Amino acid sequence: MTEQKAAPAAAAGPDSRNLVTRVAAALVLAPIAILTAYAGGWLWTVLVTLCAVGLFVEWLTVTHTARDVTLMVTGAVALAMAAPFLALARVEAAFVVLMIGLVAVAFRAAQPRHWAIAGYLYAAAAQFSSVLVRLDQPEGLVALVLVLLVVWCTDIGGYFAGRAIGGAKLWPQISPNKTWAGAIGGLIASLIVAGGFAVTGFGKTGPLLLIGAALSVASQLGDLFESAVKRRFGVKDSSRIIPGHGGLMDRLDGYVAAVVLAAILGTLRGGADGVGRALMVW
16 A cells, blocks of 8 residues: 555656746746836847747747758848837838748748748747737736736646646647646636736726636637647657746747737727727727
C-alpha cells in the first residue's frame, strides 16, 4: 500500500514545481505588462513590437522554416519599421508598411509559402491590434487591461476548473489535457472580470459581459489554434524563453486572438481612432 501511494506523490512533484515556476514567472511578467500598458506610447509599442518579432521567429522555428535567416530578417524588419508609425498613431501608414512586409515575406519564402505568410500575419496582427486598442485615451488603457485580465483569468480559471473537475475532453486530438469543465471555468472567470469592471463604473453590465465572454472564447480558440500548429509539426513548446510557460507563442496565444477580436469589434463600432472607447462606452 505504501509503494502504491508513493507513485502519485512522486508524479505530483514535477507538476507542483512547474506550477510554482509558472506562478513566479507570471508575477514578474504581469506587472511589466500592466505598467507598460499604462505608460502607452513608445514604451508599449516597443514592447509589443519585440513580442511580435519574437512570435514571428518562434513561428518560423515551429514550422521548420527558421533556417532561412533572410526570411526571418525580412519579417522582423517590416514589423520594426511599422513601430514608429504606430507609436505616432499613424495607423494607416503602419498598415501600409505591414502590407509591404507581407509581400516581401511572401516573395522571399520558399514553397509552401502559406506557413511563412501565416506566421507573419499572426505576428503583425498581434502588434497592430495591441497598439490600436491602447491608442484611445483614457478608454484605451481600460479596454486593454480588460483584454489582459480576461485572458489571464480565463487561463487561470480553466486550469483550476479542469484539474478540479476533469471530465470530457474539449478537443483531445489537438490538446489532450483541455476539458469542457476547464473551458466553462475559464468562461465563468472572464464573466467575473467583466462584471467587476461594470461594478466599478467602467461600463454597462450587459455589453461588458458579452465582450468578456467573446474575448474568453477567442482566447481559448487561440490556445487551441496554437496547439494545432505545434501538433502539426510535432513540437511541444515554441521555445523555452519563459520559465514554466515555454515560448512567447505558448504564453501569448490566447492574448493574440483576444486582442485581435477586440480591435476588430472596436474598429467596426468606433473606427480605428476610437477602438478603446467603442469597446467600453455603450
